[in-house]
Amino acid sequence: MTKTVTKAVEQGRAERRRALRIGELSKLSGVGIEALRFYEKSGLLDRPARTEGGYRLYAEETLDRLAFIRRAQVLGFSLAEIKQIIAERREGGSPCAHVREIVRGRLKELDERMAEMRRYRRELAGALAEWDAAGDAEGHICGLIEGTEIEHAPARERGIAARRKVKR
Amino acid sequence: MTKTVTKAVEQGRAERRRALRIGELSKLSGVGIEALRFYEKSGLLDRPARTEGGYRLYAEETLDRLAFIRRAQVLGFSLAEIKQIIAERREGGSPCAHVREIVRGRLKELDERMAEMRRYRRELAGALAEWDAAGDAEGHICGLIEGTEIEHAPARERGIAARRKVKR
DNA sequence: CTTGACTCTGTAGTCACGTACAGGGTTTAT
């Protein structure tokens, strides 16, 4: 164990200031401990060094990696995509072409989705106004909804895993 | 069994043209069989009549109900909300006040979300343009992502279960 | 009366992204 500690210290001096244990990394990065382990299991984080006792020892670079992951997530990339990007990078290629492709697709999706949302907003607001004016009639569940045209709901709505629940 | 069949036929003549079996209802409504059973279990569809053998026999009104559900879904209501609306209606009250409330909330959410999406779009498109101009540098995974400001991602992103995966 | 299409119940699995234990072992400060 002294050996490992020494190694960690050497690293701390020579290569990096210090190795982080999972709790420190969690605090510094804002990513929960469980999530860190989950990322490791999912291949988003490399398996870190360990102490003799089995504790994970992260290099400080991991903070950069995590920042990358968070940013990419905020940009709407799924963990699977992020993983792929990282893997491409590791294989020496520049993943940016791929990233660019994804981004272009995302932009297109986004535009479609925003158009749809505008339509939807119009519908909702229109229905609301109408209802305000007319009051509720009998014999149906709610005219507000029943009166809404549906005109064959757009087929999409898949693949925009984007921007869900990236906390903080 | 003759009794039930007779009842079904009476219904077919007197009240409604015919009772639908689950497969027919599924085809006519476009809602999968399993989903229909799931809706029943979730309280979105009333328990239908049954043949002696236990087959579900749906009144044609069920099509209206399903259309209602689909429309509400397209409008961004969750199944839980839809269920509540239907329940309120059954209890004699007009759910429209409640619906209106939900709709108002939805509109607000929607506006926020659209604003966020516009921001996001700008970020993405900006990053893309920048990348196109600058080419890729070394030493990082992808400047496209790494260069993106993150400025503390918006806290929201919850409660807009809206418009996900309403198929067809 | 038999065949094949249909339907039944109940349980389990899917997706994405984690969170929450339980039941241990390790490190560190005193």
Next chain:
DNA sequence: ATAAACCCTGTACGTGACTACAGAGTCAAG
């Protein structure tokens, strides 16, 4: 040397809206 604080693995749970399946029973046509 001991207690507090930390960490380990593995599994199960949570969401929302379904989908899949197994194994059994029912219905309509020929």
